[in-house]
Amino acid sequence: MKRVFTLVALLAIMVPALAHARIYVPIDQPSDQKFPIAVTDLKGGGRGRKIAEIIRNDMELSGYFRVLSPDTFKSVARKEGISIDKIRFDFWTAIEAGAIVKGDVDSSGGKINVTLRLFDPFLKQMLVGKKYSASKKDLRQVAHRFSNEIMLALTGIWGVFDTKIAYTGVTGKKRKGIFVMDMDGHGAGAIIKNKSINLSPAWSPDGSRIAFTSYIKNNPDLYIASSGGGRMKRISMGGGSNITPAWAPGGGRIAFSSSVGGAANLYTVSSNGGRASRLTVSPTIDISPDYSPDGGSIVFASERAGGLHIYSMSAGGGGAQRLTFVGYQNDMPSWSPMGDKIAFAGRDMGAFDIFIMNPDGSNIQRLTIGTGNNDHPSFSPDGRMISFSSTREGGSAIYLMRADGSNQTRVSKGNGLLPEWGPQKRPD
């Protein structure tokens, strides 16, 4: 009896583990919910509040962050310090802040000294700590610089908050000028302003010069000026309409469209001026060239197949390949500095909207809809954002959005069109 019992007991223990059939769930993408960040006013009076405001706005513009309203933490932040031992991290994790920005600023003479720190409240660690010393007038640049640091720490790539955007603005009746503003819309000013129409700016790769079209001699010609404004130098000779300039990545040549030979075709000219060389020979219109980031290809709009479509060809001309086969008026292509996407404006349902596609024309996706005309996309230097003009609020103004179409935000305080995002100088 005992033996049988033992035998049964032993066998019972040997029941095999049944095959695991857990339900498998792959999570390969994080939420589109933006990462929550809390930016506290820096200690140090009005300047501290100003710096925090600029950083908060930068975080909003990036489209990656949900900036927590300062009301949720103002009183706590005021009583706390700005170093790890003086911060009550439990409070911050309770309000679900994924990151906290704190700091202080003091001034002496014409200079300011700013300390800025980024903390992770869940790990209770400081991620970035910086000290800046600058003149008072560079306060905005200091704030933007730290915003770039935040982007690097949390998104892996340095930010673009210290860059500028050039664009065309109305300066009077039948007058347009070239303007430059900070990418957050601040500090807009005309760099080229005269009694005529000046439009379509393009930055040199080092940001020191701008090419544009001007009617000042009663004919649309190409000019170059310093990006700070000043003297304009004509570089297209020989008549015809010379429009839509684009600077080659090397800085030595400029591609543009000219009707000097009859129909508008593409040419390049040295940035010092001189004889233009022809890139396309076609009885129909070729316009709006833009270089690939490696300078080896040019994307442009052409009517050669009937309707306006996007093409790409080698930068020396030749080998033109059609990229878009849908739509009927696709124009103003812009090649991402990352090389992986081309944005363009396409006419659809009565208005222009912005689309994005791979450089071989595949996978065309839409970024804007139902908001007036949206055109002239221009990528940021990190390829993550696109500036464009939109008539959604009446007249044309400059907007920013993330390269997937999210977070569309107006940045130009007044009117503006044909925006062109300037290059970035990385700090040494």
Next chain:
Amino acid sequence: MKRSHKKPPGLARPLAISAAIHAAILITFVAAPTVLFRFDEKATKIVWVELPKGPSEEIELGLKKAEGLPKSTIEEQKRLEPSQKPLPAKKPPEAKEAKLDIKTELPPRPKMKIDDKKVRRAKPARPRRRVDRKIQDALAKIDKQLKDRTVVPEAAQIEKEGQGFKYGTGNKPLRVMPNDPEYLKYQARLRFKIMKQWVIPMKFTEEGAEHLNARVEVLINLDGDVVSLRWQSQSGNAAFDQSAVRAIKKASPFPKPPDRLAWEAYNEGFLIEFDPRLKARY
């Protein structure tokens, strides 16, 4: 009387027979599980079959190929939950082209339902002239047609059917267990729920980022509440691992599993794998 030593009549034999039968059954279980169970031995490791490419509405993933320029934006497509299946083959209503010269300045248009908090809006000016009112009416009509349309996830000039995913850029379909639409639907719902709660800094998902992978075994109770979490493997990065745990906890309670999966859901539980590279790996 020595009755206590005597075994009750006939009990020893049935007991021995019962033990033998039990032993036989147990040995059968050990030796030939494939004969008796629905899930074969291979289910101990997870075996994946690549889904054929094609319009994959059944698994709520995949983009349709648009006839012309795509009619819906990436943002609109992202807002569709897996349960919101787009109605099949419904062409968007023909938007009557307003006879306008687009180059003239248009008066401001009524606001779209898109959640665009950041757009600061100027108050629309009252149309003074009859022409302005006609333009306003035409625009309002187009806007209404746009609002009433069904958002279909689509992109134009897709190289092969099924390229591109709801979130825009993937090139390969996700590997899931084959030909079980109910399982796939449930998996998609749960996946979506957890994904919505997984908040991590972008640096973990950028190109060239360190490859991190975390696996969690999860058990739920009959209400769907998460009652136990156990690491199968961690990524080694504290922030990444913590974010995974937070996401699972926030996604609790899990949606009710279909009856056919109920036993597995409540008894075996779930294996949830967090890995931004999953698509590329398979």
